[in-house]
Amino acid sequence: MTMADATAAVAPGTPEATARFVGDRRAYWRLLVRGAVLLAVSLGIYRFWYATDVRRFLWSNTEIAGETLEYTGTALELLIGFLIAIALLVPLYLGFAVAALGFGPLGQLISALSVPLLFVLGQFAVYRARRYRLTRTVYRGVRCHQGGSAVRYAICATFWWVLIALTLGLAYPFAQSRLERFKMRNTYYGNLRGRFAGSGFRLFLRGLPMWFLVAGPVAFALAFSISTVEWDKVLASAAASGGGDFLNQLETAFPGVYSAIVVWMAALSISIIMAALLFPAFQAMMLRWWIGGLRFETLAIRSELRTAAIYAAYLRFLWYGVLFFFALVILGSLLLAAAYYVSAQWGGTDLTEIATAAIGLASYVMAMLGFSAIYQGTVKFALWRCGVDSIVLDGADALARVDAQGAPSSAVGEGLADALNVGGF
Amino acid sequence: MKTAAGFYFDGVTSARHSVTVEAAPEGLHIRGTDGASIATWAYADLRAMSAPDDLLRLGRADDPSLARVEIRDPAVIALIDDYADGFDRSGRTERRNRARIVAWSLAAAASLVLIGIVGVPVLADRIAALIPLSVEHRLGTAIDGQVRTMLDNKKSDKPFECDDGAGKPGRAALDTLIGRLERAANLPIPLRAAVIRRSEANAVALPGGRIYVFEGLIDRARSPDELAGVLAHEIGHVAHRDGTRSLLHAAGLSFLFGMLLGDFTGGGLVVIAAQTVVKSAYSREVEASADLYSVRLMTAAGGDPRALGAILSRIATSNGSRYLSDHPDTQDRVAAIDAAAAATPVAATPGPLLAPPEWTAFKRICG
Numbered sequence: 001m002t003m004a005d006a007t008a009a010v011a012p013g014t015p016e017a018t019a020r021f022v023g024d025r026r027a028y029w030r031l032l033v034r035g036a037v038l039l040a041v042s043l044g045i046y047r048f049w050y051a052t053d054v055r056r057f058l059w060s061n062t063e064i065a066g067e068t069l070e071y072t073g074t075a076l077e078l079l080i081g082f083l084i085a086i087a088l089l090v091p092l093y094l095g096f097a098v099a100a101l102g103f104g105p106l107g108q109l110i111s112a113l114s115v116p117l118l119f120v121l122g123q124f125a126v127y128r129a130r131r132y133r134l135t136r137t138v139y140r141g142v143r144c145h146q147g148g149s150a151v152r153y154a155i156c157a158t159f160w161w162v163l164i165a166l167t168l169g170l171a172y173p174f175a176q177s178r179l180e181r182f183k184m185r186n187t188y189y190g191n192l193r194g195r196f197a198g199s200g201f202r203l204f205l206r207g208l209p210m211w212f213l214v215a216g217p218v219a220f221a222l223a224f225s226i227s228t229v230e231w232d233k234v235l236a237s238a239a240a241s242g243g244g245d246f247l248n249q250l251e252t253a254f255p256g257v258y259s260a261i262v263v264w265m266a267a268l269s270i271s272i273i274m275a276a277l278l279f280p281a282f283q284a285m286m287l288r289w290w291i292g293g294l295r296f297e298t299l300a301i302r303s304e305l306r307t308a309a310i311y312a313a314y315l316r317f318l319w320y321g322v323l324f325f326f327a328l329v330i331l332g333s334l335l336l337a338a339a340y341y342v343s344a345q346w347g348g349t350d351l352t353e354i355a356t357a358a359i360g361l362a363s364y365v366m367a368m369l370g371f372s373a374i375y376q377g378t379v380k381f382a383l384w385r386c387g388v389d390s391i392v393l394d395g396a397d398a399l400a401r402v403d404a405q406g407a408p409s410s411a412v413g414e415g416l417a418d419a420l421n422v423g424g425f
Numbered sequence: 426m427k428t429a430a431g432f433y434f435d436g437v438t439s440a441r442h443s444v445t446v447e448a449a450p451e452g453l454h455i456r457g458t459d460g461a462s463i464a465t466w467a468y469a470d471l472r473a474m475s476a477p478d479d480l481l482r483l484g485r486a487d488d489p490s491l492a493r494v495e496i497r498d499p500a501v502i503a504l505i506d507d508y509a510d511g512f513d514r515s516g517r518t519e520r521r522n523r524a525r526i527v528a529w530s531l532a533a534a535a536s537l538v539l540i541g542i543v544g545v546p547v548l549a550d551r552i553a554a555l556i557p558l559s560v561e562h563r564l565g566t567a568i569d570g571q572v573r574t575m576l577d578n579k580k581s582d583k584p585f586e587c588d589d590g591a592g593k594p595g596r597a598a599l600d601t602l603i604g605r606l607e608r609a610a611n612l613p614i615p616l617r618a619a620v621i622r623r624s625e626a627n628a629v630a631l632p633g634g635r636i637y638v639f640e641g642l643i644d645r646a647r648s649p650d651e652l653a654g655v656l657a658h659e660i661g662h663v664a665h666r667d668g669t670r671s672l673l674h675a676a677g678l679s680f681l682f683g684m685l686l687g688d689f690t691g692g693g694l695v696v697i698a699a700q701t702v703v704k705s706a707y708s709r710e711v712e713a714s715a716d717l718y719s720v721r722l723m724t725a726a727g728g729d730p731r732a733l734g735a736i737l738s739r740i741a742t743s744n745g746s747r748y749l750s751d752h753p754d755t756q757d758r759v760a761a762i763d764a765a766a767a768a769t770p771v772a773a774t775p776g777p778l779l780a781p782p783e784w785t786a787f788k789r790i791c792g
Contacts, residue, residue, distance in 0.1 A: 022477050023477070024478075027478075038527055038530075041531060041534070042527070042530035042531055042533070042534045043534040043537060043538070043682075045530040045533050045534055046526075046527070046530050049523070049526060056475040059475065060475040060476050060477055061477050063477075067441070068476060068477055068480070070474050070475050070476065070482065070493075071475050072474070072475070072491075075526075090680075093680075097676070138474075138491055138493075139439070140434050140439040140440075140441060140493075141434030141435065141436045141439065141490075141491045141492055141493045142434075142436070142438070142439045142491065143491060189439075190438075190439060399439060400439055400440055400441065401438070401439070401440070402438060402439035403437065403438050403439075404436060404437055404438065404439075404490070404491065
């Protein structure tokens with residue numbers, strides 16, 4: 001990009017601007033492969049540096065209205081945040097363990113509450129981690145930041161996730177819209193305050209066909225089994241036989257039960273296949289809706305993301321995944337054969353057992369890290385790049401008149417999210 | 426050519442200023458398009474901030490205002506690189522730092538593995554010794570419920586525990602056998618044994634003195650002493666507090682590998698796999714010492730200490746593969762049991778620990 005282009009992109013009087021991703025795919029792959037190898041040999045300790053590298057790459061290659069973002073976070077901050085989080089969580093876990101050992105009803109209550117409590121804490125961490133990432137995001141020499149109470153967010157998010165579970169996912173669009181509103185209302189670029197304009201109801205309408213395609217077969221199976229099987233008689237027979245040869249008795253008494261079971265199995269398979277086929281479309285829809293809902297005062301953002309691009313990324317993921325799988329199988333078998341040969345030379349079944357276990361463990365770790373890196377390099381990369389490339393900004397001149405505000409926040413939220421396994425880039 | 430066109434952000438507003446940047450020997454001069462000086466940055470303070478490859482984005486160390494200068498001219502960038510000593514355009518310093526980080530994280534990983542293999546078992550032993558028996562009893566009760574739900578496959582409509590009622594012959598025989606062993610063992614806590622309806626040839630001891638004997642074990646035992654040998658082995662676990670120790674051990678390992686190392690890419694299974702590898706090595710020692718305890722206890726109780734070896738090898742052969750057996754290397758174990766039995770002085774003349782009628786009643790405890 002020449003400087004003339006950059007100036008043209010935000011010249012006064014042309015409020016419409018675009019964003020684009022300028023990163024090199026091969027450079028990203030190098031980052032991922034090196035990261036995966038170092039994660040494996042360092043038992044994951046390298047992850048703070050890995051996450052920082054990935055963010056630095058993604059941020060600094062994201063160009064909005066002619067200027068790239070800058071990630072100012074460091075791996076050391078993440079490491080310290082994680083250590084503080086561990087120091088906070090260890091007494092909590094110890095408390096749960098002691099309570100579980102039984103201190104009457106109070107102990108039972110505490111250990112029953114531990115799972116929901118950790119979920120709320122996880123949501124708290126998600127919000128605080130977002131604050132860390134925002135305050136490390138610098139654009140045109142001005143920092144982003146986030147206000148708002150993480151406790152309030154955690155309680156709201158927990159409420160919505162319970163509702164999502166109770167409504168079998170139908171509340172998801174409304175939950176996303178409310179939570180995104182909460183986040184964006186508290187998001188600032190300098191003194192430019194964000195908001196979120198995406199409509200939960202519109203997302204609901206758009207997602208409803210997908211929901212029916214996935215949930216429909218199951219609903220059909222449910223309706224079919226209710227209408228064809230005489231449940232009161234089945235239950236009576238179940239009570240009479242008391243388990244054991246229950247199914248055989250059912251078959252002779254009520255032939256409808258087996259067809260109901262077949263319908264259920266077919267319905268579940270169709271649902272799972274549908275979910276897998278529709279997932280890329282779902283991700284594209286969510287990303288388009290999310291980007292299209294972002295606002296900063298007078299600045300509005302649109303997205304022209306094509307769903308086909310996300311499907312293409314998944315196809316690439318499958319293709320690389322299959323290649324990697326075969327490579328791993330060949331490598332693993334060669335190593336195993338070598339281990340058997342060596343132990344046959346020197347004898348010792350103990351040695352063979354240990355070598356087999358070690359090779360198995362190593363293959364598993366390599367498979368996990370490899371697939372994760374391939375997913376990062378194909379799907380996650382495509383979501384980021386295509387998402388950025390699809391952005392059109394209306395009223396981008398607002399970005400040139402922002403006053404600096406906000407201060408960097410601590411990385412404890414990131415550490416908590418890491419320790420509670422709710423983190424992400 | 427020492428000057429280049431660039432952009433300047435003052436860190437106060439987001440306005441972009443077109444500037445001319447001059448890499449002079451004494452510092453970096455930043456001038457507006459009208460030639461007026463905006464700022465001069467000392468080379469020592471310069472830092473390259475994250476940016477795309479073809480762009481040099483400069484900031485200053487310890488400058489809270491986030492002022493930035495952006496240049497794309499390669500010649501001027503090279504010149505700045507020459508002037509600024511601590512400047513790392515080639516990435517050499519960064520690579521050196523990174524190599525150091527990698528080396529330290531490898532060392533940390535090695536140390537954690539060492540702690541997992543050596544430190545955690547030692548710690549678990551020490552802490553288990555400090556736990557009062559009352560707490561261990563409570564622990565056992567807490568685990569008992571879970572173990573029962575895990576073991577009870579509800580296949581049978583009969584009660585899960587094969588207790589043919591207090592005072593009935595089967596139960597009485599079990600009480601006699603446990604009583605003889607318990608008197609000889611002289612434990613600080615009372616034992617509570619029960620036979621449960623499961624077909625595997627196995628027995629388990631929980632913290633706090635609870636022992637479950639599986640129905641399948643009774644079916645395969647040919648003499649009361651064989652069964653007593655296995656019971657004595659489980660009493661060994663109780664006496665050595667192995668249940669509590671292995672619980673502490675597992676907790677320590679899952680903390681170490683689960684929480685500290687982080688869940689990179691669904692590493693939950695890695696944790697379990699690593700635990701299995703570490704624990705299987707550890708369990709050999711634990712089982713061997715429970716075997717030795719069984720030999721001593723059987724001798725003291727007047728039973729045949731070699732019977733344990735006999736039933737172990739029978740179970741191992743009938744299982745087909747010794748990999749399936751959760752107790753390691755049966756041949757070695759039997760050899761160690763026989764050696765220990767030969768070395769232990771016999772106090773009384775060994776005879777079966779249950780009289781034939783009692784044994785017959787016991788065999789029928791599950792009906």
